[in-house]
Amino acid sequence: MLDLFRRRALARSSMGSGLARFWPGQCAFCRCWCRGPLCEDCEAQHPVDAGPRCALCALRLPAGTRATDAMRCGRCASHPMPLSRCVAGMDYLFPWDRLLLGLKFGERLEHAPLLAARLSRALELARVDAPDLIVPVPLSVQRLRERGYNQAHEIARRLTLPLDAQRQSRLCALTLMRVRHTDPQAQLPLDERRGNLRGAFAVVKPVHGQRVAMVDDVMTSGATLHEAALALRRAGARDVQAWVVARTP
Numbered sequence: 001m002l003d004l005f006r007r008r009a010l011a012r013s014s015m016g017s018g019l020a021r022f023w024p025g026q027c028a029f030c031r032c033w034c035r036g037p038l039c040e041d042c043e044a045q046h047p048v049d050a051g052p053r054c055a056l057c058a059l060r061l062p063a064g065t066r067a068t069d070a071m072r073c074g075r076c077a078s079h080p081m082p083l084s085r086c087v088a089g090m091d092y093l094f095p096w097d098r099l100l101l102g103l104k105f106g107e108r109l110e111h112a113p114l115l116a117a118r119l120s121r122a123l124e125l126a127r128v129d130a131p132d133l134i135v136p137v138p139l140s141v142q143r144l145r146e147r148g149y150n151q152a153h154e155i156a157r158r159l160t161l162p163l164d165a166q167r168q169s170r171l172c173a174l175t176l177m178r179v180r181h182t183d184p185q186a187q188l189p190l191d192e193r194r195g196n197l198r199g200a201f202a203v204v205k206p207v208h209g210q211r212v213a214m215v216d217d218v219m220t221s222g223a224t225l226h227e228a229a230l231a232l233r234r235a236g237a238r239d240v241q242a243w244v245v246a247r248t249p
């Protein structure tokens, strides 16, 4: 069944990128006519920013904070995320939120290559350790059936890593499963989000002793990544990091 969803999504995405070669689209930011989701000018105006972020949840830290691997935000200093590292490609702000919302809710699969490229560049700047497994954060079967694709997988499969990391890391989409359908997190207050997700994830392929990087589109409270990381650690993963396209400020 999952294969059927993936084939449908792939057909849609390759049709989209195929058409985009001939058909001009509109830049998502300035609305000029161009081929990609962003025109060249807008891309140049929004370089990947390598400002300081919390090493464990990628929350932006005040400008001027000296960037080190050991940096923590206030929350992670007292309640650290069960991650060894978290990298974000950008803040979840206008106008990037439009591209992410389009990918997640509007079947705009043509936004995935640009968003994956931004995250790839952030990973390169952050010099992350290459994992053994790259695992997209899964949707429940019910949500996958409604949407037809998993936006996290669409990002993960387009990431480009440095060559040696690429040789080392395998994309394993069906390692982590969402075994319980939950209410959308955005509708819940922050303090209820983790409770809503307890027991939502199961690890269905061996990860014992492996270094895993989870990929997701947006990190808000971190509750989803927190629960997914716990499931991977309980299954014996040696190291768990998170790579997200955007982090809410």
Ligand SMILES: [Zn+2]
Pocket: 027, 028, 029, 030, 031, 032, 038, 039, 040, 041, 042, 043
């Ligand atoms: Zn533009």
Ligand SMILES: [Zn+2]
Pocket: 054, 055, 056, 057, 058, 059, 072, 073, 074, 075, 076, 077
């Ligand atoms: Zn933090």
